[in-house]
Amino acid sequence: MLNHVINLDRIFHALADPTRRAMIERLGRAPASVSELANPMSVSLAAIVQHVQILEASGLVRTEKVGRVRTCRLDAGTLMQAERWLEARRGEWNARLDRLGEYLEETTHPPTPTPKKGQK
Amino acid sequence: MLNHVINLDRIFHALADPTRRAMIERLGRAPASVSELANPMSVSLAAIVQHVQILEASGLVRTEKVGRVRTCRLDAGTLMQAERWLEARRGEWNARLDRLGEYLEETTHPPTPTPKKGQK
Numbered sequence: 001m002l003n004h005v006i007n008l009d010r011i012f013h014a015l016a017d018p019t020r021r022a023m024i025e026r027l028g029r030a031p032a033s034v035s036e037l038a039n040p041m042s043v044s045l046a047a048i049v050q051h052v053q054i055l056e057a058s059g060l061v062r063t064e065k066v067g068r069v070r071t072c073r074l075d076a077g078t079l080m081q082a083e084r085w086l087e088a089r090r091g092e093w094n095a096r097l098d099r100l101g102e103y104l105e106e107t108t109h110p111p112t113p114t115p116k117k118g119q120k
Numbered sequence: 121m122l123n124h125v126i127n128l129d130r131i132f133h134a135l136a137d138p139t140r141r142a143m144i145e146r147l148g149r150a151p152a153s154v155s156e157l158a159n160p161m162s163v164s165l166a167a168i169v170q171h172v173q174i175l176e177a178s179g180l181v182r183t184e185k186v187g188r189v190r191t192c193r194l195d196a197g198t199l200m201q202a203e204r205w206l207e208a209r210r211g212e213w214n215a216r217l218d219r220l221g222e223y224l225e226e227t228t229h230p231p232t233p234t235p236k237k238g239q240k
Contacts, residue, residue: 005138016132018125021205028212076213083206085141086199092148093196 004081007059011082014058019043020051024074027061031073034063124201127179131202134178139163140171144180144194151193154183 014020023037038048052072055061059078063070134140143157158168172192175181179198183190 012136086203089148
């Protein structure tokens with residue numbers, strides 16, 4: 001449970017930066033080397049390496065070094081963790097709106113009371 | 121577009137803290153005053169006020185002060201912005217896996233070549 005909390009902290013922190021989101025968008029299309037990730041960006045390779053480390057610590061990105069090339073790929077399962085948390089909040093919110101709607105329906109259109117036995 | 125980027129920065133930053141996520145979980149069930157948000161938390165009221173300010177700056181929470189009571193409510197539309205961004209990444213990733221699956225299917229079970237006209 002605690003690990004889950006720490007992981008959501010790291011995932012959302014990793015997502016809070018526009019360069020890291022751009023890197024995730026790039027990796028969503030296909031795996032890429034660190035250099036390929038750095039090429040279209042207007043920041044230094046050193047900065048990209050730091051961003052990769054933050055993405056890797058969050059679990060959003062997995063990397064593998066073969067020879068001199070480190071290849072990065074998206075971990076869709078980690079992306080799902082964040083998505084599920086948001087979906088759960090929205091689910092609760094919608095359920096609340098449904099209950100509110102039912103309440104308003106009942107108070108503005110109360111059901112016709114059935115006459116009691118013996119009533120004229 | 122720039123506003124959208126800044127907003128995602130703020131939304132994900134707001135979500136990166138366990139106390140703020142707990143506050144959002146609470147507000148997902150129903151609106152609450154700042155004091156009601158602070159009650160179950162093990163942090164000071166002053167800290168909760170700061171968290172409310174960060175949540176409000178992100179657009180995830182709207183507040184309204186009536187008399188001495190500030191009521192906080194979730195903005196489900198802002199929550200959706202974050203969810204849509206994540207969904208879009210997952211969509212791209214799944215599309216990539218589908219293409220990869222098709223490619224593997226074609227290379228392991230290549231279609232029988234149709235004989236050219238004139239071939240015996």
